[in-house]
Amino acid sequence: MSEQVFIPRLAIIGVGLIGGSLALALKERGVVGEVVGCGRGRPNLEKALEMGIVDRYSRDPVAAVKDADVVFLATPVKSFAAVTRQLLPGLKPGAVLTDGGSVKAAVVAEVEPLLPDQIQFVPGHPIAGTEKSGAEAAFPTLYQGKRCILTPTARTAEGALDLVRRMWQAVGSDVVTMSLEKHDRVLAAISHLPHMVAYSLVNAVGSYDHYEENILEYSAGGFRDFTRIASSDPTMWRDIAETNRDALLEMMAQFEIFFAELKADIEAGNGDRMFEFFLKSKQLRDAIL
Structure with a gap:
């Protein structure tokens, strides 16, 4: 030092x-x-x-x-x-x-x-x-x-x-x-995208109207841990989304590709592909711990 x-x-x-x-x-x-x-x-x-x-x-x-x-x-x-x-x-x-x-x-x-x-x-x-x-x-x-x-x-x-x-x-x-560009692209991937996903997930589940009650009341550890960051300051995240728009949109498009792939596998009932998808994700996640 x-x-x-x-x-x-x-x-x-x-x-x-x-x-x-x-x-x-x-x-x-x-x-x-x-x-x-x-x-x-x-x-x-x-x-x-x-x-x-x-x-x-x-x-x-x-x-x-x-x-x-x-x-x-x-x-x-x-x-x-x-x-x-x-x-x-x-x-x-x-x-x-x-x-x-x-x-x-x-x-x-x-x-x-x-x-x-x-x-x-x-x-x-x-x-x-x-x-x-x-x-x-x-x-x-x-x-x-x-x-x-x-x-x-x-x-x-x-x-x-x-x-x-x-x-x-x-x-x-x-x-x-x-560099400035590398920073903004890296943060769009590791920070900004996860916040957008968390906010969207809470809104999606909170807006589910199949039942009269608010099903968020049943949320347990996994949901609460995953969506913790959706409790962050809305002003700050509005500003981030507006000022890092291009890099964030690029990562959101990347996320949409993988989410669509998983959705298609679930729809087709392709268990082998789902297993490979989940296994790859687990290996990538475990590697950063």
């Missing part, structure tokens, strides 16, 4: 699960000085202060980022550009702006052109989370043993990249770098 990082002042824009957990982890490891929170909801910010996630907060983005060495965007991705415009006057020369958004190409296209040369942007994405949101959902071990992907651009200085890399390493993440 690189030399230990220390961030004198960190501003978290959007103090929820992602931003709050980062702040708690950095504090626990003693690698951050002051943490300043910013958000629209005062009750959530008060909770963050009470939990020790932030040392103080401001609902004014300019005041929140004043003299901050690192600014972390943890709001829904479609808000990044608007938030950046708001906080830009408060950023000091040499400040590093980074984010935790699940989509990278669209974010970079909108945010990077807004920034002057003296402000460095390091796009990032910690691959960690739960279906819960808000400051109360934050916990310091969220990122331990998880991957964090950084997608530096041609404008990203090596020093800024190294600072953000060491920040994520300090909280226990395995940091990798990749």
Whole structure:
């Protein structure tokens, strides 16, 4: 691991699960000085202060980022550009702006052109989370043993990249770098598609009207485990679906091919093909455990 990082002042824009957990982890490891929170909801910010996630907060983005060495965007991705415009006057020369958004190409296209040369942007994405949101959902071990992907651009200085890399390493993440396009395609497959499937499955079962009662009430462990992520923030997932549309549609089409194959085998009563389908899936799944 690189030399230990220390961030004198960190501003978290959007103090929820992602931003709050980062702040708690950095504090626990003693690698951050002051943490300043910013958000629209005062009750959530008060909770963050009470939990020790932030040392103080401001609902004014300019005041929140004043003299901050690192600014972390943890709001829904479609808000990044608007938030950046708001906080830009408060950023000091040499400040590093980074984010935790699940989509990278669209974010970079909108945010990077807004920034002057003296402000460095390091796009990032910690691959960690739960279906819960808000400051109360934050916990310091969220990122331990998880991957964090950084997608530096041609404008990203090596020093800024190294600072953000060491920040994520300090909280226990395995940091990798990749291109914007690769990131968005990989995440469309391993994260965005599963969420779309989970949301669709809950709607499909919840809308089944063959019986008067809501059959979701009979759901047991398997259904609940599989659809846990459908309890995630709808605003966040609407934004992700809109900003990573092409890659997501490609993966949804891939899923439709395999689902149609399984449907045809079930319809034809082809047990051998179904067995091979299930066996291949099991082997692929077991290999990642």
